[in-house]
Amino acid sequence: MDINIQFREEGNLLLGLIEGEIDTFTAPILREELEKIELSNEISVELDLSKVSYMDSTGLGVFVAFYKRATKEDVNLKLVNLSTRLTRLFEITGLSELMDIERGGIGHASI
Amino acid sequence: MEQLKLDYKTILSNYIHNQNERNLYIGQNFIKRLIQKNVTPEEVISIHKQALEDIIEDLPEYTIHAYDFLIEVMVHFGLKLKEHQSLLMKQEELRIEMEVAAKIQNTLLETTIPNPEGLDIGMISVPLRKMNGDYVHFMHDHKRFLSIAVTDVVGKGVPAALCMSMVKYGLDTLEYANSNPSYVLEVLNQLIEKSVDDGMFVSMCYGRYDLEKDIFTWSSAGHEPPLYYHSRENAYYDLESKELLLGILPDVKYSQKDIKLNDNDFIILMTDGVTDFRNREEFDPRQYIKELALSCRHLNAQEMCDNIHKQLQVLHNYKLEDDFTIVIIKK
Numbered sequence: 041m042d043i044n045i046q047f048r049e050e051g052n053l054l055l056g057l058i059e060g061e062i063d064t065f066t067a068p069i070l071r072e073e074l075e076k077i078e079l080s081n082e083i084s085v086e087l088d089l090s091k092v093s094y095m096d097s098t099g100l101g102v103f104v105a106f107y108k109r110a111t112k113e114d115v116n117l118k119l120v121n122l123s124t125r126l127t128r129l130f131e132i133t134g135l136s137e138l139m140d141i142e143r144g145g146i147g148h149a150s151i
Numbered sequence: 152m153e154q155l156k157l158d159y160k161t162i163l164s165n166y167i168h169n170q171n172e173r174n175l176y177i178g179q180n181f182i183k184r185l186i187q188k189n190v191t192p193e194e195v196i197s198i199h200k201q202a203l204e205d206i207i208e209d210l211p212e213y214t215i216h217a218y219d220f221l222i223e224v225m226v227h228f229g230l231k232l233k234e235h236q237s238l239l240m241k242q243e244e245l246r247i248e249m250e251v252a253a254k255i256q257n258t259l260l261e262t263t264i265p266n267p268e269g270l271d272i273g274m275i276s277v278p279l280r281k282m283n284g285d286y287v288h289f290m291h292d293h294k295r296f297l298s299i300a301v302t303d304v305v306g307k308g309v310p311a312a313l314c315m316s317m318v319k320y321g322l323d324t325l326e327y328a329n330s331n332p333s334y335v336l337e338v339l340n341q342l343i344e345k346s347v348d349d350g351m352f353v354s355m356c357y358g359r360y361d362l363e364k365d366i367f368t369w370s371s372a373g374h375e376p377p378l379y380y381h382s383r384e385n386a387y388y389d390l391e392s393k394e395l396l397l398g399i400l401p402d403v404k405y406s407q408k409d410i411k412l413n414d415n416d417f418i419i420l421m422t423d424g425v426t427d428f429r430n431r432e433e434f435d436p437r438q439y440i441k442e443l444a445l446s447c448r449h450l451n452a453q454e455m456c457d458n459i460h461k462q463l464q465v466l467h468n469y470k471l472e473d474d475f476t477i478v479i480i481k482k
Contacts, residue, residue: 071350094429096423096427096429096473097303097305097423098305100305100352101305101350101352102350104349104350104352104396104399105348105349105350108349108399109349131393132373132374132375132376132391132392132393133354133373133395133396134372134373134392134393134394134396135395135396135399136393137393137395138395138399138400
Protein backbone atom coordinates (compact mmCIF):
# COMPACT_ATOMS: atom_id res chain seq x y z
CA MET A 41 0.00 0.00 0.00
CA ASP A 42 1.17 3.48 -0.81
CA ILE A 43 1.06 6.68 1.11
CA ASN A 44 1.04 10.04 -0.53
CA ILE A 45 1.14 13.58 0.82
CA GLN A 46 0.62 16.75 -1.13
CA PHE A 47 1.18 20.26 0.15
CA ARG A 48 -0.30 23.60 -0.76
CA GLU A 49 0.39 26.99 0.77
CA GLU A 50 -2.30 29.54 1.50
CA GLY A 51 -0.70 32.61 2.98
CA ASN A 52 0.71 31.56 6.33
CA LEU A 53 -1.19 28.30 6.27
CA LEU A 54 0.44 25.11 5.02
CA LEU A 55 -2.15 22.56 3.95
CA GLY A 56 -1.27 18.91 3.59
CA LEU A 57 -3.50 16.21 2.12
CA ILE A 58 -2.54 12.70 3.14
CA GLU A 59 -3.78 9.82 1.08
CA GLY A 60 -3.49 6.08 1.65
CA GLU A 61 -2.98 3.66 4.51
CA ILE A 62 -0.64 4.41 7.41
CA ASP A 63 0.88 1.24 8.85
CA THR A 64 4.28 -0.16 9.86
CA PHE A 65 5.46 -0.04 6.25
CA THR A 66 4.19 3.36 5.15
CA ALA A 67 4.64 5.24 8.45
CA PRO A 68 8.41 5.81 7.94
CA ILE A 69 7.68 7.37 4.53
CA LEU A 70 5.10 9.74 6.02
CA ARG A 71 7.43 10.55 8.92
CA GLU A 72 10.18 11.51 6.48
CA GLU A 73 7.82 13.72 4.47
CA LEU A 74 6.65 15.52 7.61
CA GLU A 75 10.20 15.94 8.85
CA LYS A 76 11.04 17.80 5.65
CA ILE A 77 8.58 20.57 6.47
CA GLU A 78 10.39 23.66 7.66
CA LEU A 79 8.57 24.95 10.68
CA SER A 80 8.67 28.49 11.95
CA ASN A 81 6.30 30.26 14.30
CA GLU A 82 4.91 32.33 11.43
CA ILE A 83 3.09 29.40 9.87
CA SER A 84 0.23 27.10 10.79
CA VAL A 85 -0.06 23.55 9.54
CA GLU A 86 -3.29 21.77 8.74
CA LEU A 87 -3.25 18.12 7.73
CA ASP A 88 -6.28 16.68 6.00
CA LEU A 89 -6.78 13.00 6.82
CA SER A 90 -10.00 12.48 4.88
CA LYS A 91 -8.24 10.15 2.46
CA VAL A 92 -6.53 8.05 5.10
CA SER A 93 -8.36 4.75 4.84
CA TYR A 94 -6.45 2.93 7.58
CA MET A 95 -4.12 3.84 10.40
CA ASP A 96 -2.54 1.80 13.19
CA SER A 97 -0.59 2.87 16.26
CA THR A 98 2.60 3.29 14.21
CA GLY A 99 0.75 6.01 12.28
CA LEU A 100 -0.28 7.59 15.53
CA GLY A 101 3.42 7.67 16.45
CA VAL A 102 4.19 9.71 13.34
CA PHE A 103 1.62 12.37 14.27
CA VAL A 104 2.78 12.41 17.88
CA ALA A 105 6.36 13.04 16.77
CA PHE A 106 5.25 15.77 14.39
CA TYR A 107 3.03 17.33 17.05
CA LYS A 108 5.94 17.43 19.49
CA ARG A 109 8.17 19.13 16.94
CA ALA A 110 5.44 21.63 16.04
CA THR A 111 4.89 22.46 19.73
CA LYS A 112 8.61 22.98 20.21
CA GLU A 113 8.69 25.40 17.27
CA ASP A 114 5.53 27.14 18.48
CA VAL A 115 3.60 26.14 15.36
CA ASN A 116 -0.17 25.58 15.31
CA LEU A 117 -0.95 22.11 14.06
CA LYS A 118 -4.42 20.87 13.27
CA LEU A 119 -5.60 17.52 11.96
CA VAL A 120 -8.85 17.75 10.04
CA ASN A 121 -11.47 15.54 8.37
CA LEU A 122 -10.86 12.41 10.38
CA SER A 123 -13.13 9.45 9.80
CA THR A 124 -15.10 8.06 12.74
CA ARG A 125 -12.58 5.27 13.11
CA LEU A 126 -9.58 7.62 13.15
CA THR A 127 -11.33 9.96 15.57
CA ARG A 128 -11.90 7.06 17.92
CA LEU A 129 -8.22 6.12 17.71
CA PHE A 130 -7.22 9.63 18.76
CA GLU A 131 -9.86 9.59 21.51
CA ILE A 132 -9.05 6.31 23.22
CA THR A 133 -5.35 7.17 23.23
CA GLY A 134 -6.08 10.49 24.91
CA LEU A 135 -4.47 12.34 22.02
CA SER A 136 -7.65 14.17 21.06
CA GLU A 137 -7.44 16.05 24.38
CA LEU A 138 -3.91 17.10 23.57
CA MET A 139 -3.89 17.78 19.85
CA ASP A 140 -6.19 19.95 17.79
CA ILE A 141 -8.39 17.48 15.96
CA GLU A 142 -11.47 18.01 13.85
CA ARG A 143 -13.55 15.11 12.70
CA GLY A 144 -15.67 14.78 9.53
CA GLY A 145 -17.17 17.65 7.58
CA ILE A 146 -15.67 19.43 4.61
CA GLY A 147 -12.46 21.15 5.52
CA HIS A 148 -10.73 23.69 3.37
CA ALA A 149 -7.58 21.62 3.08
CA SER A 150 -8.76 19.73 0.02
CA ILE A 151 -6.30 20.06 -2.79
CA MET B 152 43.07 -25.73 -9.76
CA GLU B 153 45.16 -27.47 -12.45
CA GLN B 154 43.08 -30.62 -12.03
CA LEU B 155 39.90 -28.58 -12.35
CA LYS B 156 41.17 -27.05 -15.56
CA LEU B 157 41.95 -30.51 -17.00
CA ASP B 158 38.53 -31.83 -15.94
CA TYR B 159 36.81 -28.88 -17.53
CA LYS B 160 38.70 -29.39 -20.76
CA THR B 161 37.53 -33.01 -20.94
CA ILE B 162 33.93 -32.10 -20.19
CA LEU B 163 33.89 -29.28 -22.74
CA SER B 164 35.57 -31.44 -25.36
CA ASN B 165 33.00 -34.19 -24.85
CA TYR B 166 30.20 -31.72 -25.26
CA ILE B 167 31.67 -30.17 -28.41
CA HIS B 168 31.85 -33.63 -29.96
CA ASN B 169 28.50 -34.79 -28.72
CA GLN B 170 25.88 -32.26 -27.52
CA ASN B 171 23.73 -34.67 -25.55
CA GLU B 172 21.89 -34.16 -22.24
CA ARG B 173 24.32 -36.31 -20.30
CA ASN B 174 27.38 -34.25 -21.24
CA LEU B 175 25.46 -31.08 -20.42
CA TYR B 176 24.46 -32.51 -17.05
CA ILE B 177 28.08 -33.35 -16.21
CA GLY B 178 28.98 -29.73 -17.04
CA GLN B 179 26.26 -28.39 -14.75
CA ASN B 180 27.46 -30.53 -11.87
CA PHE B 181 31.02 -29.45 -12.47
CA ILE B 182 30.00 -25.78 -12.17
CA LYS B 183 28.51 -26.56 -8.76
CA ARG B 184 31.93 -27.82 -7.66
CA LEU B 185 33.53 -24.59 -8.92
CA ILE B 186 31.00 -22.52 -6.94
CA GLN B 187 31.84 -24.49 -3.81
CA LYS B 188 35.52 -23.75 -4.32
CA ASN B 189 34.70 -20.02 -4.63
CA VAL B 190 35.90 -19.82 -8.21
CA THR B 191 34.86 -16.41 -9.54
CA PRO B 192 32.81 -15.96 -12.75
CA GLU B 193 35.77 -14.37 -14.56
CA GLU B 194 37.97 -17.33 -13.61
CA VAL B 195 35.40 -19.71 -15.09
CA ILE B 196 35.53 -17.79 -18.37
CA SER B 197 39.32 -17.85 -18.26
CA ILE B 198 39.28 -21.65 -17.76
CA HIS B 199 36.84 -21.94 -20.63
CA LYS B 200 39.04 -19.83 -22.89
CA GLN B 201 42.17 -21.91 -22.15
CA ALA B 202 40.32 -25.18 -22.65
CA LEU B 203 38.93 -23.96 -25.96
CA GLU B 204 42.41 -22.87 -27.11
CA ASP B 205 43.69 -26.40 -26.29
CA ILE B 206 40.80 -28.19 -27.97
CA ILE B 207 40.64 -26.09 -31.13
CA GLU B 208 44.14 -25.47 -32.47
CA ASP B 209 43.42 -22.62 -34.87
CA LEU B 210 41.03 -20.59 -32.75
CA PRO B 211 40.66 -17.22 -34.49
CA GLU B 212 42.48 -14.29 -32.94
CA TYR B 213 39.26 -12.22 -32.58
CA THR B 214 37.60 -14.98 -30.54
CA ILE B 215 40.52 -14.87 -28.09
CA HIS B 216 40.19 -11.07 -27.89
CA ALA B 217 36.48 -11.42 -27.31
CA TYR B 218 37.15 -13.79 -24.39
CA ASP B 219 39.72 -11.43 -22.90
CA PHE B 220 37.16 -8.68 -23.14
CA LEU B 221 34.53 -10.81 -21.41
CA ILE B 222 36.98 -11.74 -18.62
CA GLU B 223 37.68 -8.06 -17.95
CA VAL B 224 34.05 -7.02 -17.80
CA MET B 225 33.06 -9.99 -15.70
CA VAL B 226 35.45 -8.90 -12.94
CA HIS B 227 32.81 -6.39 -11.82
CA PHE B 228 30.17 -9.10 -11.88
CA GLY B 229 32.38 -11.26 -9.65
CA LEU B 230 32.81 -8.45 -7.14
CA LYS B 231 29.05 -7.93 -6.90
CA LEU B 232 28.58 -11.63 -6.35
CA LYS B 233 31.10 -11.62 -3.52
CA GLU B 234 29.34 -8.66 -1.95
CA HIS B 235 26.04 -10.54 -2.17
CA GLN B 236 27.55 -13.61 -0.54
CA SER B 237 28.95 -11.61 2.32
CA LEU B 238 25.53 -9.97 2.81
CA LEU B 239 23.96 -13.40 3.02
CA MET B 240 26.43 -14.32 5.71
CA LYS B 241 25.72 -11.14 7.64
CA GLN B 242 22.01 -11.80 7.32
CA GLU B 243 22.49 -15.25 8.80
CA GLU B 244 24.49 -13.76 11.69
CA LEU B 245 21.66 -11.28 12.34
CA ARG B 246 19.09 -14.03 12.20
CA ILE B 247 20.99 -15.97 14.84
CA GLU B 248 21.32 -12.84 16.99
CA MET B 249 17.57 -12.23 16.68
CA GLU B 250 16.89 -15.78 17.79
CA VAL B 251 19.05 -15.25 20.84
CA ALA B 252 17.43 -11.88 21.59
CA ALA B 253 13.96 -13.37 21.25
CA LYS B 254 14.91 -16.12 23.67
CA ILE B 255 16.23 -13.58 26.16
CA GLN B 256 13.06 -11.52 25.77
CA ASN B 257 10.91 -14.57 26.35
CA THR B 258 12.78 -15.34 29.53
CA LEU B 259 12.69 -11.73 30.74
CA LEU B 260 9.06 -11.21 29.99
CA GLU B 261 7.85 -14.58 31.02
CA THR B 262 4.44 -14.35 32.62
CA THR B 263 3.03 -16.76 35.12
CA ILE B 264 -0.71 -16.60 35.40
CA PRO B 265 -1.69 -16.47 39.09
CA ASN B 266 -4.32 -18.81 40.33
CA PRO B 267 -6.04 -17.14 43.29
CA GLU B 268 -9.02 -18.64 45.04
CA GLY B 269 -12.34 -17.34 43.79
CA LEU B 270 -11.06 -15.78 40.58
CA ASP B 271 -10.44 -17.41 37.22
CA ILE B 272 -7.71 -15.84 35.04
CA GLY B 273 -6.81 -16.73 31.47
CA MET B 274 -4.36 -15.22 29.03
CA ILE B 275 -3.01 -15.54 25.52
CA SER B 276 -0.23 -13.41 23.99
CA VAL B 277 1.02 -14.21 20.51
CA PRO B 278 3.71 -12.08 18.85
CA LEU B 279 3.46 -11.31 15.14
CA ARG B 280 7.21 -11.58 14.66
CA LYS B 281 9.85 -13.10 16.88
CA MET B 282 9.76 -10.32 19.47
CA ASN B 283 6.55 -9.39 21.20
CA GLY B 284 5.45 -5.74 21.49
CA ASP B 285 2.70 -6.76 23.91
CA TYR B 286 3.31 -7.68 27.51
CA VAL B 287 1.21 -8.88 30.40
CA HIS B 288 2.45 -8.45 33.94
CA PHE B 289 0.78 -10.04 36.94
CA MET B 290 1.52 -9.41 40.57
CA HIS B 291 -0.05 -11.34 43.38
CA ASP B 292 0.92 -10.83 47.00
CA HIS B 293 -0.88 -14.06 47.95
CA LYS B 294 -3.05 -12.01 50.21
CA ARG B 295 -5.77 -9.64 49.28
CA PHE B 296 -4.57 -8.00 46.10
CA LEU B 297 -3.69 -9.06 42.62
CA SER B 298 -2.65 -6.71 39.84
CA ILE B 299 -2.66 -7.03 36.06
CA ALA B 300 -0.97 -4.82 33.52
CA VAL B 301 -1.68 -5.26 29.82
CA THR B 302 0.75 -3.29 27.72
CA ASP B 303 1.34 -2.50 24.08
CA VAL B 304 4.37 -0.65 22.76
CA VAL B 305 3.96 1.23 19.50
CA GLY B 306 5.74 -0.48 16.68
CA LYS B 307 6.96 -4.03 16.47
CA GLY B 308 10.12 -6.05 16.59
CA VAL B 309 13.37 -5.07 18.31
CA PRO B 310 12.68 -1.40 19.23
CA ALA B 311 9.36 -2.36 20.81
CA ALA B 312 10.99 -5.24 22.68
CA LEU B 313 13.71 -3.01 24.14
CA CYS B 314 11.14 -0.52 25.34
CA MET B 315 9.09 -3.33 26.81
CA SER B 316 11.99 -4.52 28.96
CA MET B 317 12.09 -1.05 30.48
CA VAL B 318 8.35 -1.18 31.23
CA LYS B 319 8.77 -4.56 32.86
CA TYR B 320 11.49 -3.31 35.19
CA GLY B 321 9.40 -0.25 35.96
CA LEU B 322 6.53 -2.50 36.99
CA ASP B 323 8.83 -4.75 38.98
CA THR B 324 10.25 -1.88 40.99
CA LEU B 325 6.73 -0.80 42.00
CA GLU B 326 6.72 -4.09 43.81
CA TYR B 327 3.39 -4.08 45.62
CA ALA B 328 0.23 -5.55 44.18
CA ASN B 329 -1.88 -3.16 46.23
CA SER B 330 -0.63 0.08 44.61
CA ASN B 331 -3.28 2.36 43.17
CA PRO B 332 -3.54 1.90 39.37
CA SER B 333 -3.52 5.66 38.78
CA TYR B 334 -0.29 5.95 40.79
CA VAL B 335 1.33 3.09 38.85
CA LEU B 336 0.54 4.78 35.52
CA GLU B 337 1.83 8.13 36.76
CA VAL B 338 5.16 6.62 37.84
CA LEU B 339 5.57 4.60 34.65
CA ASN B 340 4.72 7.60 32.52
CA GLN B 341 7.54 9.59 34.13
CA LEU B 342 9.97 6.78 33.53
CA ILE B 343 8.99 6.18 29.91
CA GLU B 344 8.67 9.85 28.97
CA LYS B 345 12.29 10.42 29.99
CA SER B 346 13.60 7.44 28.07
CA VAL B 347 11.94 7.21 24.67
CA ASP B 348 12.10 9.32 21.54
CA ASP B 349 9.32 11.42 20.11
CA GLY B 350 7.35 8.93 18.05
CA MET B 351 7.40 6.20 20.67
CA PHE B 352 4.81 5.52 23.33
CA VAL B 353 3.22 2.77 25.36
CA SER B 354 -0.43 2.06 26.02
CA MET B 355 -1.36 0.30 29.23
CA CYS B 356 -4.38 -0.84 31.10
CA TYR B 357 -3.61 -1.47 34.75
CA GLY B 358 -6.04 -3.17 37.06
CA ARG B 359 -5.98 -4.16 40.71
CA TYR B 360 -8.26 -6.85 42.00
CA ASP B 361 -9.35 -6.92 45.60
CA LEU B 362 -9.94 -10.59 46.32
CA GLU B 363 -11.76 -9.89 49.55
CA LYS B 364 -14.30 -7.43 48.18
CA ASP B 365 -14.26 -8.53 44.52
CA ILE B 366 -13.57 -5.02 43.36
CA PHE B 367 -11.62 -4.40 40.20
CA THR B 368 -9.98 -0.99 40.17
CA TRP B 369 -8.65 0.06 36.80
CA SER B 370 -6.84 2.86 35.01
CA SER B 371 -6.07 3.20 31.36
CA ALA B 372 -3.34 5.09 29.54
CA GLY B 373 -4.48 5.28 25.92
CA HIS B 374 -5.22 1.58 25.87
CA GLU B 375 -7.86 -0.35 23.97
CA PRO B 376 -10.87 -0.13 26.33
CA PRO B 377 -11.53 -3.35 28.25
CA LEU B 378 -14.93 -5.03 28.07
CA TYR B 379 -16.91 -5.73 31.21
CA TYR B 380 -19.67 -8.28 31.06
CA HIS B 381 -22.36 -7.90 33.70
CA SER B 382 -23.92 -11.31 33.99
CA ARG B 383 -27.10 -10.41 35.87
CA GLU B 384 -27.97 -7.69 33.36
CA ASN B 385 -26.65 -9.82 30.49
CA ALA B 386 -24.98 -6.65 29.18
CA TYR B 387 -21.54 -5.44 28.25
CA TYR B 388 -19.95 -2.19 29.34
CA ASP B 389 -17.04 -0.62 27.50
CA LEU B 390 -14.53 0.57 30.04
CA GLU B 391 -13.77 3.74 28.12
CA SER B 392 -11.20 6.30 29.16
CA LYS B 393 -9.66 9.20 27.30
CA GLU B 394 -6.47 9.35 29.28
CA LEU B 395 -3.17 9.84 27.55
CA LEU B 396 -0.72 7.20 26.37
CA LEU B 397 2.43 6.74 28.46
CA GLY B 398 5.59 8.50 27.33
CA ILE B 399 4.12 11.52 25.58
CA LEU B 400 4.04 14.26 28.22
CA PRO B 401 5.66 14.47 31.67
CA ASP B 402 3.51 14.80 34.81
CA VAL B 403 0.28 13.34 33.46
CA LYS B 404 -2.39 12.59 36.05
CA TYR B 405 -4.53 9.50 35.71
CA SER B 406 -7.85 8.62 37.29
CA GLN B 407 -9.12 5.21 38.37
CA LYS B 408 -12.51 3.55 38.57
CA ASP B 409 -13.99 0.65 40.52
CA ILE B 410 -16.14 -2.22 39.34
CA LYS B 411 -17.72 -4.74 41.65
CA LEU B 412 -17.63 -8.20 40.11
CA ASN B 413 -20.42 -10.64 40.82
CA ASP B 414 -20.64 -14.31 39.98
CA ASN B 415 -20.20 -15.07 36.26
CA ASP B 416 -19.14 -11.52 35.45
CA PHE B 417 -16.00 -11.21 33.41
CA ILE B 418 -13.59 -8.57 32.14
CA ILE B 419 -11.71 -8.81 28.85
CA LEU B 420 -8.46 -6.87 28.64
CA MET B 421 -6.86 -6.80 25.22
CA THR B 422 -4.43 -5.01 22.93
CA ASP B 423 -5.28 -3.28 19.66
CA GLY B 424 -4.03 -6.29 17.71
CA VAL B 425 -7.23 -8.02 18.79
CA THR B 426 -9.56 -5.32 17.49
CA ASP B 427 -7.64 -4.58 14.29
CA PHE B 428 -10.04 -5.83 11.60
CA ARG B 429 -8.16 -4.18 8.76
CA ASN B 430 -9.29 -6.52 6.05
CA ARG B 431 -12.71 -7.31 7.48
CA GLU B 432 -14.20 -3.87 7.62
CA GLU B 433 -17.74 -5.16 7.35
CA PHE B 434 -17.50 -6.20 11.03
CA ASP B 435 -17.52 -4.00 14.10
CA PRO B 436 -14.51 -5.58 15.89
CA ARG B 437 -15.59 -4.90 19.47
CA GLN B 438 -19.12 -6.10 18.82
CA TYR B 439 -17.73 -9.22 17.19
CA ILE B 440 -15.49 -9.95 20.19
CA LYS B 441 -18.37 -9.37 22.60
CA GLU B 442 -20.43 -11.96 20.79
CA LEU B 443 -17.55 -14.41 20.58
CA ALA B 444 -16.92 -14.14 24.32
CA LEU B 445 -20.59 -14.49 25.09
CA SER B 446 -20.86 -17.63 23.01
CA CYS B 447 -18.12 -19.29 25.06
CA ARG B 448 -18.76 -17.84 28.51
CA HIS B 449 -19.51 -21.32 29.86
CA LEU B 450 -15.80 -22.17 29.42
CA ASN B 451 -13.09 -21.23 31.89
CA ALA B 452 -11.11 -18.02 31.34
CA GLN B 453 -8.16 -19.71 29.64
CA GLU B 454 -10.38 -21.68 27.29
CA MET B 455 -12.27 -18.49 26.46
CA CYS B 456 -9.01 -16.74 25.51
CA ASP B 457 -7.87 -19.64 23.36
CA ASN B 458 -11.26 -19.92 21.73
CA ILE B 459 -11.48 -16.21 20.86
CA HIS B 460 -7.97 -16.31 19.43
CA LYS B 461 -8.83 -19.34 17.33
CA GLN B 462 -12.04 -17.82 16.00
CA LEU B 463 -10.31 -14.56 15.10
CA GLN B 464 -7.54 -16.43 13.32
CA VAL B 465 -10.16 -18.14 11.21
CA LEU B 466 -11.90 -14.83 10.52
CA HIS B 467 -8.61 -13.30 9.34
CA ASN B 468 -7.57 -16.36 7.33
CA TYR B 469 -4.73 -17.06 9.76
CA LYS B 470 -3.14 -13.71 8.87
CA LEU B 471 -3.28 -11.65 12.05
CA GLU B 472 -1.31 -8.46 11.41
CA ASP B 473 -0.30 -7.42 14.89
CA ASP B 474 0.85 -8.79 18.24
CA PHE B 475 -2.22 -10.30 19.85
CA THR B 476 -3.01 -10.35 23.57
CA ILE B 477 -6.15 -11.14 25.54
CA VAL B 478 -6.54 -11.48 29.30
CA ILE B 479 -9.83 -12.57 30.80
CA ILE B 480 -10.68 -12.40 34.46
CA LYS B 481 -13.80 -14.17 35.45
CA LYS B 482 -15.62 -14.30 38.76
